[in-house]
Amino acid sequence: MAIWLTLCGAIIxxxxxxxxxxxxxxxxxxxxxxxxxxVGSGSTGATNVLRTLGKGPGAFVLVLDALKGxxxxxxxxxxxxxxxxxxxxxxxxxxxxxxxxxxxxxGLAAILGHSKSIFLGFTGGKSVAIxxxxxxxxxxxxxxxxxxxxxIVVAISRIxxxxxxxxxxxxxxxxxxxxxxxxxxxxxxxxxxxxxLRHRPNIERLLAGTEPKIGQNVATPExxx
Numbered sequence: 461m462a463i464w465l466t467l468c469g470a471i472i473x474x475x476x477x478x479x480x481x482x483x484x485x486x487x488x489x490x491x492x493x494x495x496x497x498x499v500g501s502g503s504t505g506a507t508n509v510l511r512t513l514g515k516g517p518g519a520f521v522l523v524l525d526a527l528k529g530x531x532x533x534x535x536x537x538x539x540x541x542x543x544x545x546x547x548x549x550x551x552x553x554x555x556x557x558x559x560x561x562x563x564x565x566x567g568l569a570a571i572l573g574h575s576k577s578i579f580l581g582f583t584g585g586k587s588v589a590i591x592x593x594x595x596x597x598x599x600x601x602x603x604x605x606x607x608x609x610x611x612i613v614v615a616i617s618r619i620x621x622x623x624x625x626x627x628x629x630x631x632x633x634x635x636x637x638x639x640x641x642x643x644x645x646x647x648x649x650x651x652x653x654x655x656x657l658r659h660r661p662n663i664e665r666l667l668a669g670t671e672p673k674i675g676q677n678v679a680t681p682e683x684x685x
Contacts, residue, residue, distance in 0.1 A: 461550045461552075463548045464548050464549055464550055464553065467539060467545065467548065468539070468562055471535050471536060471539055471562065471566055472562075472565055472566050472569045473569070474532075474535060475532035475535060475566035475567070475569040475570045475573070476569040476570065476572060476573040476578075477573060477578070478528045478531055478532045478535075478570055478573065479528055479529075479532065479569065479570035479571060479572065479573025479574040479577075479587075479590055480573035480574070480576075480577040480578045480579050480580075480584070481528060481573075481577075481579070482504055482577050482579050482580050482584070483504075483521050483524045483525050483528070484496055484503075484504035484505055484506065484508065484509045484521045484525070484585060485497070485504045485580060487509060487513075487517055487520060487521050488509060488512065488513060488517070491513060491517060492512075492513065496508060496509065496512065497580070497583055499512050500512055501661065501662075502583075503584075503585045503586055504577070504580065504583070504584050504585045505521070505525065505574075505584075505585030505586050505587075505588065505589060506518050506519075506521040506522035506525060506585075506588075506589050507586070507588075507620045507621070507624075508585075509521045510620075510674075511672065521589075522589045525574065525585070525589035525590045525593070526589045526590065526592050526593035526596070527593060528570065528574070528590050528593060529567070529570055529571075529589075529590040529591065529592065529593025529594035529595075529596075529597065530593040530594070530596060530597045532566050532567060532569070532570035532593075532594065532597075533563055533566060533567060533593075533594055533597035533598055534597060535566065536559065536562050536563045536566050537559075537563075539562070540555055540558075540559050560641040560642075560643040560644060561643045563598055563643070563644075563647075564643040564644060564646060564647040567594040567598060567647055567651065568647065568650060568651060568654075570590055570594060571587045571590060571591055571594070571651055571654060571655075572654075574587045574590045575587045575654075575658055586621075586624065586655065586658045586659060587651075587654065587655055587658060588624045588627070588628075588655060591628075591631075591651055591655060592606065592607060592610075592627075594651075595631065598644060598647070599635075599638065599640055599644060601634075601638050602631065602634045602635055602638055602640065602644075602648075605630070605634045605638075606627045606630050606631050606634060607627070609623075609626055609627050609630040610623045610624065610626065610627040611623075613626040613627075614674070617673075618673040618674045618675070619666070619671055619672075619673050619674070620674060621659055621662035621663075621665075621666065621671055622662075622666060622671070624655065624659060625655075625656055625659055625662075625663070628651075628652040628653075628655040628656050629652060629656075631648040631651065631652045632645065632648035632649050632652055634648075635647075635648040
């Protein structure tokens with residue numbers, strides 16, 4: 461049992477490290493030589509990259525951040541299906557119960573890593589793109605439905621933060637409607653609340669009517685000097 465728990469703990473830690481990998485920071489640093497945390501909203505996520513550098517870099521970071529979430533969940537599936545590891549799974553472990561629980565914990569660890577990256581002094585992004593990747597790997601139906609809500613709201617409002625908040629609220633609803641396991645529902649609630657809390661400055665700007673829309677770029681340090 462000790463070996464099995466160690467393996468589970470290792471998967472959770474690796475999921476956190478995957479989430480921590482600073483995609484947006486590295487991309488902007490390589491392309492412009494600037495610290496994305498000093499520009500715009502200060503987030504390292506795809507939205508701030510989009511506003512700072514444009515659609516191409518923004519889309520690149522969005523895809524890579526989503527892939528980080530997919531990989532974090534794929535690790536759990538690998539743990540339960542990789543033949544050499546089967547010998548270390550105690551006979552008392554019910555895979556149908558453990559797997560969704562471990563997927564939920566690994567997903568939350570990846571989300572935490574993205575927003576509190578160990579490589580960036582525990583700063584990071586808003587955890588939206590990585591959450592989408594996690595959802596697609598966890599339950600593609602919920603992931604696509606949530607992405608649909610995001611797409612509809614962003615098409616109407618042209619405000620990414622509002623769309624992200626709408627998606628965060630919709631996750632739990634879709635989890636229940638599509639009869640997902642209880643750990644996944646709890647993930648939807650906890651992950652959704654966390655994403656909303658990460659958007660507190662955006663919510664303040666939304667209420668004040670000052671939240672920028674898509675196409676409104678922010679000035680880089682190069683442009684302000």
